Amino acid sequence: MLPRLHHVRNWIFDLDNTLYPASADLFAQVDARMTGFIQDLLGLEHDEARRVQKGYFHNHGTTLSGLMTEHHVDPHAFLAHVHDIEMDVIEHDAPLVAAIAKLPGRKLVFTNGDTPYATRILERLGLSESFEAIHDIHAMNLMPKPHASAYAGFCAAFDIDPRESLFADDMARNLTPAKAIGMTTVWIDNGSEQSPDAARDHIDFIVPVLAPWLETILETS
Numbered sequence: 001m002l003p004r005l006h007h008v009r010n011w012i013f014d015l016d017n018t019l020y021p022a023s024a025d026l027f028a029q030v031d032a033r034m035t036g037f038i039q040d041l042l043g044l045e046h047d048e049a050r051r052v053q054k055g056y057f058h059n060h061g062t063t064l065s066g067l068m069t070e071h072h073v074d075p076h077a078f079l080a081h082v083h084d085i086e087m088d089v090i091e092h093d094a095p096l097v098a099a100i101a102k103l104p105g106r107k108l109v110f111t112n113g114d115t116p117y118a119t120r121i122l123e124r125l126g127l128s129e130s131f132e133a134i135h136d137i138h139a140m141n142l143m144p145k146p147h148a149s150a151y152a153g154f155c156a157a158f159d160i161d162p163r164e165s166l167f168a169d170d171m172a173r174n175l176t177p178a179k180a181i182g183m184t185t186v187w188i189d190n191g192s193e194q195s196p197d198a199a200r201d202h203i204d205f206i207v208p209v210l211a212p213w214l215e216t217i218l219e220t221s
Contacts, residue, residue: 001104001217001218002216002217004184004204005166005184005217007163007164007184008164008165008184009104009105009161009164009165010105010108010160010161010164010165011100011103011106011165012108012110012167012168013107013108013110013131014109014110014111014168014171014188015113015118015121016030016113016121016170017170017190019096019121019125019127019210020090020093020121020124020125021190021209022170022190022191023190024089025089026085026087026090029085029086030082030085031053033081033082033083033084033085034063034082035049035053036049037078038050038052038063042071061143061145061147062112062144064078064079064137064142064144065142065143068142075137079114079137083113083114083116083117087120087121087124090121090124090125091124091125093126093127094126095211096125096126096210096214097125097126097127097130099211099215100214101130102218103214103218106132107131107132108133108134108135109131109133109134109135110135110154111135111136111137112136112137112140112144112145113137114136114138115134115136115138118134118136122134133158135154135158139157145169145171145174145177146173146174146176146177147177148177150177151177151181155181161182162178162182162183163182163183165182165183165184166183166184166185166186167183167186168185168186168187168188169185169186169188170187170188170189172187175202175203179202179203179204180202184204184205185202185204186203186204186205186206186207187200187205188207188209188210189206189207189208190208190209
């Protein structure tokens with residue numbers, strides 16, 4: 001193991017655009033369905049609905065959080081709608097499966113999505129048996145990353161010491177609260193970042209793709 005990571009006992013991963021490549025563009029389908037949901041809910045034209053959607057994302061952490069705050073939207077109905085997508089673009093990732101299997105310690109998924117959606121993706125990747133648990137938006141009491149309460153709740157739920165933990169996410173802003181509580185942070189810089197002006201000084205590692213990096217740190221002595 002890379003010496004800088006000898007202390008890591010808990011390996012924590014975001015889901016979308018982190019465990020699968022951004023080139024799959026799966027989230028584009030989800031994104032389009034979010035826009036459609038807002039169009040129908042508020043009676044807006046496409047461009048205005050998209051502007052509202054992105055405003056909710058940037059101001060509330062997720063589009064869902066904004067919709068719940070501003071319009072009391074049922075989160076279960078929203079998530080069922082936006083996650084009703086095809087996943088043919090997600091392929092079995094043998095190198096990633098092998099690399100995660102070799103990591104010493106606990107392995108968990110920490111996602112702003114919900115568990116049924118995450119489970120479908122993990123099955124496609126071949127990672128169904130790779131993680132101890134999925135900590136989803138419902139487990140966060142619908143307060144998503146990057147709200148500090150999401151990270152505190154995650155650590156409490158699994159009795160995790162953040163100073164012995166590594167967290168990988170494709171959004172730099174989601175790593176800020178992780179670093180604040182002592183986690184080692186990995187930014188998957190693959191073009192999916194939606195906050196280009198987010199700070200970077202809290203990031204320990206910047207990598208374009210997860211699996212090759214995991215293979216590299218495991219081979220380092």
